[in-house]
Amino acid sequence: MSTAMPAALTVPEVMATLRLSRSKVYDLIRSRALPSFTIGRCRRFDAADVATFMRNRVEENY
Template identity: 80%
Template sequence: MTTAVPQALTVKDVMAALRLSRSKVYDLIRSRALPSFTIGRCRRFDPADVAAYMRQRIEENH
């Protein structure tokens, strides 16, 4: 049986997914609106956290 390893997203991935600038993504990190983690000097995101952020923003605007 094979277990799938979830893929962590990069800053560039999140920029593309949310169609935001790099500085806006880092603003979201600093404000703790979008959770992230580091591996060494690399910033990574759980895809579920990005999806949850998107759902929250959609709900706020409806």
């Protein structure tokens, strides 16, 4: 039985995944469009949340 933890992505990883600038990623955080969490001063994103964000954006455009 595997209990794999979901991936926690960094801001640079989300920037690369979404091909967005740092400021746009932080705009999405501030607007609560992209969920994130902090550990100390480190901002992290659940990979599933990023995938859901992308999927929702694609669906909005169709």
